[in-house]
Amino acid sequence: MDRSAGRARHSGDLIAALSGRNPARNLHTDVLWQMGFAIVSGQYAEGSILPADTELLERFGVSRTVLREALKTLAAKGLIEARARIGTRVLPRNRWNLFDADVLAWFFELGPDVSFLRSLAEVRIGIEIEAAALAAERADKEQVKALVACVENMAGAETPADFARYDLEFHRVVAEASGNPFMASISALVEMALTAAFTISSPVNQPSALAVTVDVHRRIAEAIGQGDPAAARQAMREAIAQGFDRAAGRMEQPAEA
Amino acid sequence: MDRSAGRARHSGDLIAALSGRNPARNLHTDVLWQMGFAIVSGQYAEGSILPADTELLERFGVSRTVLREALKTLAAKGLIEARARIGTRVLPRNRWNLFDADVLAWFFELGPDVSFLRSLAEVRIGIEIEAAALAAERADKEQVKALVACVENMAGAETPADFARYDLEFHRVVAEASGNPFMASISALVEMALTAAFTISSPVNQPSALAVTVDVHRRIAEAIGQGDPAAARQAMREAIAQGFDRAAGRMEQPAEA
DNA sequence: CAGGCCCATAAGTATGACAATAACACGCGG
DNA sequence: CCGCGTGTTATTGTCATACTTATGGGCCTG
Numbered sequence A, B: 001m002d003r004s005a006g007r008a009r010h011s012g013d014l015i016a017a018l019s020g021r022n023p024a025r026n027l028h029t030d031v032l033w034q035m036g037f038a039i040v041s042g043q044y045a046e047g048s049i050l051p052a053d054t055e056l057l058e059r060f061g062v063s064r065t066v067l068r069e070a071l072k073t074l075a076a077k078g079l080i081e082a083r084a085r086i087g088t089r090v091l092p093r094n095r096w097n098l099f100d101a102d103v104l105a106w107f108f109e110l111g112p113d114v115s116f117l118r119s120l121a122e123v124r125i126g127i128e129i130e131a132a133a134l135a136a137e138r139a140d141k142e143q144v145k146a147l148v149a150c151v152e153n154m155a156g157a158e159t160p161a162d163f164a165r166y167d168l169e170f171h172r173v174v175a176e177a178s179g180n181p182f183m184a185s186i187s188a189l190v191e192m193a194l195t196a197a198f199t200i201s202s203p204v205n206q207p208s209a210l211a212v213t214v215d216v217h218r219r220i221a222e223a224i225g226q227g228d229p230a231a232a233r234q235a236m237r238e239a240i241a242q243g244f245d246r247a248a249g250r251m252e253q254p255a256e257a
Numbered sequence C: 001c002a003g004g005c006c007c008a009t010a011a012g013t014a015t016g017a018c019a020a021t022a023a024c025a026c027g028c029g030g
Numbered sequence D: 001c002c003g004c005g006t007g008t009t010a011t012t013g014t015c016a017t018a019c020t021t022a023t024g025g026g027c028c029t030g
Helices: A013-018 A027-040 A053-060 A064-076 A101-109 A114-138 A139-154 A160-177 A181-183 A188-202 A205-225 A231-250 B011-016 B027-040 B053-060 B064-076 B101-109 B114-138 B141-156 B159-176 B183-184 B187-200 B207-225 B229-252
Strands: A080-083 A087-090 B080-083 B088-092
Touching: A027 A064, A027 A080, A027 A101, A053 A101, A064 B064, A064 B229, A080 A114, A101 A188, A114 A160, A114 A188, A114 A205, A114 A231, A114 B064, A114 B114, A114 B159, A114 B183, A160 A181, A160 A205, A160 B207, A181 A188, A181 B114, A188 A231, A188 B183, A205 A231, A205 B027, A205 B064, B027 B053, B027 B101, B027 B207, B053 B064, B064 B080, B088 B141, B114 B159, B114 B187, B114 B207, B114 B229, B141 B159, B141 B207, B159 B207, B183 B187, B187 B229
Parallel strands: none
Antiparallel strands: A080 A087, B080 B088
16 A cells, blocks of 8 residues: 555645654554644534544554554644544644644644734744743853854855754754743744744845844844843844744745745 | 552642543543653653563553553653654653643642742743733723623632632633634643642632732733733733742742641 | 674554443333 | 433444564674
């Protein structure tokens, strides 16, 4: 049997690949991604009952073991809930764990729209602003040095991929410097947002945009280095808003290749 | 076989029960909770390899199916990763999905310490402040009415449990009114924080504390009703900080029963 | 000494049988 | 005729076993 049969249909493999995920390393992962995408895309509506496992078994051509492990994974992420005699129900959206990297990836597979990117930017602002403020109070010299290094690397980045990598690393260090384990936990979210932004529109090839982006990150690093929470908050807010504006603007008036 | 054999050791069953979770509805959930708690509590260190499944099978006295589904669930929550020939490795903490309700519950099972509650309060401040600000811009009349109703209910609550319920409902409505699906996704987190706070110290039986708590929530509702994001931010920050201070203060100088 | 082949080991997959659960329909009694 | 307990049955949950695949590390060869 051709294991990749069902996947060619998906359009978002690019993003999945860029973000380092491998949707088909084994059978169960393959089923997981197909079902996850089907649910997130609304193919199985919230509150509805999934087909019984006999039907799914036939559809995917896998063993019950594989199917059940895939469904258990979906249950662990809050997408479904199985009950004997009832069937397996798709949970309401507010039960879904949107901070899960896979769930986020499935959202992107159906094409990130502006309102989704906006929601992403809004949570990032909330969390990363606090992270920046806390980092300003708690960061040690090593971490400040690492932040400055990230900024330098961003400024000198040759390719959009490199730029995104250093950008992500910068935000990761800020989260770590905040000393709050929850802050670090949203790196999956940041990663997705940056991957999307970088796919849609990277500042690397536009010197003015690059300068602006680097500058605002440098201000974050400086504020943290000087232990100034208010300034760190403000600069972080600008950095995220700016990235969103650029991507959103680019989406509305489709770009050159 | 006695299914609940391994559970009696846990001390945090109270919180699990209060938060409406049932750690032992079926075998796989039982194994899941034991393993999850063992990992979170550091019994299996980050980066270490779990015992091979043959050993775990023997320890839990369950079938391979059950064990594997439990492990798959842990993997879905980012706690472990299985690789052929290597074994099943405990991932570093920053890969754990701390926004998952189960993972949070396991943290509480080992007794919430002040620094954990602080971290919780910090993320809540970040996210819920933004949620309140957005709600001020987007809430409709229905939602504002619901918020006011929650405040009234809080003021008239007879028992700590009732109070916590209305408190949670209030924050849930704010998240919903923000129009941002991610905001609603952290209700698990809020639920835990409130459950903890209510377990440690409820304002219900202290008239002055109750008045203060109700007042700050009323100010949030009013700010949202008047479409004033800045005031909503400020009041929400105070509400969360206040709840944390009360619980933390109570923890340091142990209370009467 | 370097590089590729082989093997032991642990996870992954398959299969078929049986147990537990709970909605629903049926029939009994009021 | 209506309400209530009970049995039926569909669906998930659990078990046992056998086989397949992936891979790190040692062995063998060049």
